[in-house]
Amino acid sequence: MKTWLPPYLLNGPALLIFVVMLVVPMVMTLILSFNSFDFYGGIQEDYGWHNYLEVVKDSYFHEIFARTYGIAIAVTLICIIIGAPEAYILSRMSKTWRSLCLLAILGPLLISVIVRTLGWALLIGNNGVINEVLLGVGIIDTPLKMMFTTGGIVVALVHVLVPFMVLSVWTTLQKLDPQVESAALSLGASHFTTLRRVVLPQVMPGVLAGSLIVFALTASAFATPSILGGRRLKVVATTAYDEYLNTLNWPLGAAIAVILLIANVVVVMSYNRYVERKYAAVFD
Amino acid sequence: MRRYDKNGPLAMGFNLIFLVFILAPLVVVCLVAFTDKGYLSLPRDGLSLRWFVAILDHPEFIDAFWYSIYLAIGSATLAVMLAVPAAIATARYRFPGRGLVMAFFMSPLMVPHVVLGVAFLSYLSRLGWAGTYLGLVACHIILIMPYALRLVLASVTGMDRSAEAAARSLGATRWVTFRRVTVPLILPGVTGGWVLAFITSFDELTMTIFIASPSSTTLPVRMYQHITETIDPLIASVSAVIIFITMVMMIILDRIFGLDKLLVGK
Numbered sequence: 001m002k003t004w005l006p007p008y009l010l011n012g013p014a015l016l017i018f019v020v021m022l023v024v025p026m027v028m029t030l031i032l033s034f035n036s037f038d039f040y041g042g043i044q045e046d047y048g049w050h051n052y053l054e055v056v057k058d059s060y061f062h063e064i065f066a067r068t069y070g071i072a073i074a075v076t077l078i079c080i081i082i083g084a085p086e087a088y089i090l091s092r093m094s095k096t097w098r099s100l101c102l103l104a105i106l107g108p109l110l111i112s113v114i115v116r117t118l119g120w121a122l123l124i125g126n127n128g129v130i131n132e133v134l135l136g137v138g139i140i141d142t143p144l145k146m147m148f149t150t151g152g153i154v155v156a157l158v159h160v161l162v163p164f165m166v167l168s169v170w171t172t173l174q175k176l177d178p179q180v181e182s183a184a185l186s187l188g189a190s191h192f193t194t195l196r197r198v199v200l201p202q203v204m205p206g207v208l209a210g211s212l213i214v215f216a217l218t219a220s221a222f223a224t225p226s227i228l229g230g231r232r233l234k235v236v237a238t239t240a241y242d243e244y245l246n247t248l249n250w251p252l253g254a255a256i257a258v259i260l261l262i263a264n265v266v267v268v269m270s271y272n273r274y275v276e277r278k279y280a281a282v283f284d
Numbered sequence: 285m286r287r288y289d290k291n292g293p294l295a296m297g298f299n300l301i302f303l304v305f306i307l308a309p310l311v312v313v314c315l316v317a318f319t320d321k322g323y324l325s326l327p328r329d330g331l332s333l334r335w336f337v338a339i340l341d342h343p344e345f346i347d348a349f350w351y352s353i354y355l356a357i358g359s360a361t362l363a364v365m366l367a368v369p370a371a372i373a374t375a376r377y378r379f380p381g382r383g384l385v386m387a388f389f390m391s392p393l394m395v396p397h398v399v400l401g402v403a404f405l406s407y408l409s410r411l412g413w414a415g416t417y418l419g420l421v422a423c424h425i426i427l428i429m430p431y432a433l434r435l436v437l438a439s440v441t442g443m444d445r446s447a448e449a450a451a452r453s454l455g456a457t458r459w460v461t462f463r464r465v466t467v468p469l470i471l472p473g474v475t476g477g478w479v480l481a482f483i484t485s486f487d488e489l490t491m492t493i494f495i496a497s498p499s500s501t502t503l504p505v506r507m508y509q510h511i512t513e514t515i516d517p518l519i520a521s522v523s524a525v526i527i528f529i530t531m532v533m534m535i536i537l538d539r540i541f542g543l544d545k546l547l548v549g550k
Binding site for chain 2: 082
């Protein structure tokens, strides 16, 4: 047998199914996004930029894209603010406590997003638990409106995605030499200075990697915005869904999907490049 | 606190609030599931199992549950069968395009699930495969391959090859060496990859909702359809059952692999 052949043979089956089931459908979607749609005749076999122009020109779509990326930025920032400190606290816990807390924080990642979103719907609904308690205690007279608001979506998405941030920062912290921190403290640095000047710079790659995951997943989130946002508060993913399964305007849905994919890839790539340049020393 | 716990009271307080935030929605789902009322409410006047019994009157949830199980078993098994040779090729050979092939197999992680759903729907309906078991399995394989491959690759890379060399020098054929030496050594990684792939497939909603038909509805899709119509204690009890099953699996996984290792893929 030739020496160069085995790796290709071993990769062959997986490559074949990836070409047939990933490359071909994606290329077909790209082509579909240039077709036009007629309410009576269905999908037309012509090609043009009209679907993209519609998304670029229509303020309806501007609002949806602005909302989606606004939510993504908010969720990412909140995840950094609460996830990174939590990871640091975890790293300083005794072993038993830590494994218990890690189980509680990472465990929900394995539970379906739909179940976790339902939990938030039960909490923040107009007849939900939070309103039930607040009304019962007498703090408020009328139920607070939290369901079908952007704030509700943000909180629930933070809940769904913050474990990724904790995990990412926690992994970086594990590589950290605890003696460096002790050295800073023994040389007279205050606790806060040690945290800011010694720990924080070293965990930044973890924070940045976590942010990327959280941002990309929020920007393409479907179930949580769909359930907690209702019909009115649409995001990009729910819009593509509606175009496909309700309006049946597949070409427009395909164009929205292509834009979402390109936007995500551009953000991830430019972010990676920025991080690599800035933290080249840390990664080497 | 203990001797090795270096957190102050402020940090412990933060940790407590964080844990409450993470667990509250799940606890609420479980509490509401035990309500004795006919509507959404906390079980204030006593616990009741009526909504768990009610699941039995809704075969659409039970059917969807089994469909999800079959789909996850089929796609996780096939994904692992594709991942093992691919991992061996990547770990043991230097060949042109090696990095590219790996990036290609990991690329589904970069593609939003809604984009995959859009692409698969038009593709499968053109092939006439929409809503079929094989069609869904093929789509799920793409989706879960990165998870399976990452863990399998880690175990193949970390494997000690001297045992293989010993078996070969003692006259074992390539196949016997693979089956009796290599497979047992990489089995933990393969099992971990399979389990993670299984869970990912079982939980998937966004992509599956595009390609599922009434006769091939998975549990998350069925639940989504139910929630968009009405949120009632029934859906809470279905969710509570899922939480319970996942927790049992999670504790087993944590005991065998360590949950953080499994999720990071080291």
